Amino acid sequence: MKERLNAGIVGTGRYVPEKILTNRDLEKMVDTTDEWITTRVGIKERRIAAPYETTSTMGAQAARDALADAKLAPEDVDLIITATITPDVPWPATASFIQRQLGATRAACFDIEAACTGFIYGLSVAQAYIASGMYRTVLVVAAETLSRITDWEDRNTAVLFGDAAGAAVLQPVSEPRGILSVYLGADGSKGDLLELPGGGSRKPATHETVDQRQHYIRMKGNEVFKFAGRAMAQANKRALEKAGMKIDQVDLLIPHQANMRIIQAAARLSSLSMDKVYLNIEKYGNTSAATTAVALAEARLEGRVGPGSVCLLVAFGGGFTWGACLLRL
Ligand code: ACO
Numbered sequence: 001m002k003e004r005l006n007a008g009i010v011g012t013g014r015y016v017p018e019k020i021l022t023n024r025d026l027e028k029m030v031d032t033t034d035e036w037i038t039t040r041v042g043i044k045e046r047r048i049a050a051p052y053e054t055t056s057t058m059g060a061q062a063a064r065d066a067l068a069d070a071k072l073a074p075e076d077v078d079l080i081i082t083a084t085i086t087p088d089v090p091w092p093a094t095a096s097f098i099q100r101q102l103g104a105t106r107a108a109c110f111d112i113e114a115a116c117t118g119f120i121y122g123l124s125v126a127q128a129y130i131a132s133g134m135y136r137t138v139l140v141v142a143a144e145t146l147s148r149i150t151d152w153e154d155r156n157t158a159v160l161f162g163d164a165a166g167a168a169v170l171q172p173v174s175e176p177r178g179i180l181s182v183y184l185g186a187d188g189s190k191g192d193l194l195e196l197p198g199g200g201s202r203k204p205a206t207h208e209t210v211d212q213r214q215h216y217i218r219m220k221g222n223e224v225f226k227f228a229g230r231a232m233a234q235a236n237k238r239a240l241e242k243a244g245m246k247i248d249q250v251d252l253l254i255p256h257q258a259n260m261r262i263i264q265a266a267a268r269l270s271s272l273s274m275d276k277v278y279l280n281i282e283k284y285g286n287t288s289a290a291t292t293a294v295a296l297a298e299a300r301l302e303g304r305v306g307p308g309s310v311c312l313l314v315a316f317g318g319g320f321t322w323g324a325c326l327l328r329l
Contacts, residue, residue: 007130007138008173009329011072013065014166014297015058016047016284023159030155037159042260046162046285048147054088056097058165059143062293063102066139066167074104077169078135081125082111083118083142083289085196085318086149098141107139115194116256116317117184118142118289119166120325123313124182126170141167142289149196151216160258161217162285166293177328180310181242183235184323190227193220194318228258229265231316235324236270239312243326247271250326252305256315257281257291266314278304288317305329 022045023034037043049058059082067074080102082095095109114121119142126138143165150161170179198214199205209215232255240247253272255263260281267277278299280291287294292313299305309329316322 005131005133005172006175006178007127007170008178009168009327010171010173011066011070011169012167012297012300013062013067013069014164014294015061015065016164016294017049017053017058019048019050020045021048026159029152030158032155032159040261041160042281043159043285044282047164049145049163053145055084055086055143055145055165056088056094056101058145058163059094059141059167060098060101062143062165062167063098063139063141065297066169070169072137072169074102075106076137077102077104077107077139079126079129079138080104080107080109081122081138081140083114083122083140084111084144085113085115085118085288086145087111094143095141104139114289114317114321115319116258116286116288116291117315117319117321117323119293120182120313120315120323121184121321123168123170123179123325124184127179127182130170130172136171138170139167140170141165142293144288144290146217146288149215149217151213154216156221157217157219160286162287164284164287164290164294166290166297168293168296180245180326180328181239182323182325183238183242185231185235185321187320190320191318193223194320225259225262227320228262228316229269231320231322232256232262232266232314232324233269235314235322236266236312239324239326245326249310250276250312251309252299252311253277254292254295254299254311254313256317257284257295258286291315300329
């Protein structure tokens with residue numbers, strides 16, 4: 001029988017667009033204030049993609065960064081998984097565009113869509129391929145251009161989102177390194193609380209869907225809010241149980257950066273102090289699938305974690321989906 005291989009992260013990368021949109025800028029666009037956004041959400045500014053940038057161009061930049069970090073060449077990559085809710089086009093997959101831009105000619109490519117939990121779902125898929133022995137080098141790219149599906153006239157959502165890309169390269173690693181456990185959750189009955197209603201087979205794009213602003217994010221913020229903290233805490237608990245570990249063995253919690261109050265609730269419910277929680281919501285806002293990938297890359301760059309550190313990535317998002325990934329770097 002084939003030996004099960006441990007999948008681990010051997011490189012991380014990130015890319016954020018240059019343009020910064022501050023809360024003060026937003027005050028001129030919708031009826032909001034810096035004070036409201038800072039205290040209710042925890043965001044001060046977010047990045048906005050340039051007109052020539054797309055999810056794949058940002059994803060490819062993050063992927064180059066991750067491959068350089070792993071000291072690997074694009075030809076080494078066996079599989080590219082892109083997690084996104086803002087693909088370049090409905091199809092082909094954004095992973096295919098990234099493959100072309102990287103010149104990763106040997107790689108198989110597909111996208112997954114699990115909204116803000118996409119990076120964690122992507123890591124779980126990479127782990128399964130590596131553990132099975134089917135692939136050796138898997139690139140997981142989480143990239144979003146949410147500015148293109150944000151209704152800039154709706155203050156309820158316009159203040160929340162930004163653009164960014166993060167990437168991780170996974171390969172077989174030896175114990176005790178690697179992904180220790182993954183827990184994934186979903187509840188399809190809550191799908192309509194957070195959605196993009198138009199443009200799919202249910203409501204193909206028409207003049208009417210455009211006039212009704214159905215190609216933008218729609219969210220019942222309060223309902224999502226109530227669910228999110230508990231879901232992340234439950235995912236943390238399940239991931240720790242699966243690995244037979246305790247919360248005090250975690251060096252850094254890397255949560256989805258949607259709302260500071262949700263992160264605080266998740267940390268409190270997980271009995272973790274905030275000094276063990278990585279935060280960059282203030283400068284990037286909610287970049288959906290990209291938040292945990294960018295945060296992991298930045299935590300490594302800043303030396304918050306290094307070889308041997310135990311990280312717990314946790315997220316929730318549209319679907320609903322939620323999940324956590326416990327790993328040792
Ligand atoms: N500026 C000023 N006032 C505002 C703004 C704004 N930008 N947005 C809402 N308000 C007002 C509302 O109109 C309301 O006013 P009212 O009391 O006069 O009616 C008041 O503020 C309170 O509104 P709530 O919606 O109750 O505010 P809440 O405290 O719930 O915060 C928020 C709203 C930030 C959206 C919060 O509910 C939240 O973070 N929800 C979760 C969102 C999220 O995490 N989504 C993640 C998934 S994204 C994905 O999957 C792509």
